[in-house]
């Protein structure tokens with residue numbers, strides 16, 4: 001992926017090839033500028049690569065997007081302040097013409113899934129940052145996407161909220177069972193969440209390593225204290241130091 005600016009050309013990604021299995025939870029991990037967001041945007045068909053291609057079960061990224069196979073959660077929750085929580089979640093259902101009764105029962109399910117049933121009539125500004133991101137996750141799941149793309153969704157939160165949200169996301173994912181691609185620059189976050197971590201190195205963005213995370217699921221906070229967790233952290237640190 002090359003970006004042309006006024007005078008210079010930036011090679012954002014070079015020779016990146018990844019293969020993600022259906023139902024897998026993977027992270028794209030790397031320092032600022034290594035091309036994580038760019039790769040996610042290419043996967044989502046928000047931008048087109050200057051060379052190479054994305055295939056989603058044999059179809060192009062554009063076909064996958066048009067078939068509503070993607071749900072996307074961004075770093076900031078991008079909620080509508082004048083819409084209540086339940087109305088924010090129901091927005092994609094309204095836009096695609098889902099009937100009122102069906103919409104309401106689907107929103108109820110989603111509220112339950114993200115633990116916000118008691119907050120459905122609140123406005124986004126009445127919620128904490130973590131709760132707002134849970135609304136954004138529920139909205140991204142409204143159309144039952146096969147693939148959930150998440151771009152540093154918890155990076156603006158404090159450490160405690162972030163760790164709690166990591167655990168909640170795994171609980172949601174264990175029920176939804178879709179494929180998740182999660183962008184982060186936090187090594188512990190990538191390890192805690194993922195089946196595999198794609199480690200990217202910068203200038204130009206390249207795939208430095210693919211790390212398997214063999215920690216059994218369900219994963220609870222305690223695993224962060226385990227020897228295995230520390231070993232995985234130092235293994236990934238060594239990859240960054242070696243590149």
Ligand SMILES: Nc1ncnc2c1ncn2[C@@H]1O[C@H](COP(=O)(O)OP(=O)(O)OP(=O)(O)O)[C@@H](O)[C@H]1O
Nearest residue numbers: 003005010012031032033034035036037038039185
């Ligand atoms: N639209 C654009 N035009 C020009 N250059 C761009 C554009 N988008 C990204 N880049 C460049 O491509 C490289 C990768 O950017 P990208 O945002 O994908 O990195 P990142 O790993 O997600 O970083 P961060 O963690 O800071 O979000 C950077 O050098 C960036 O400046």
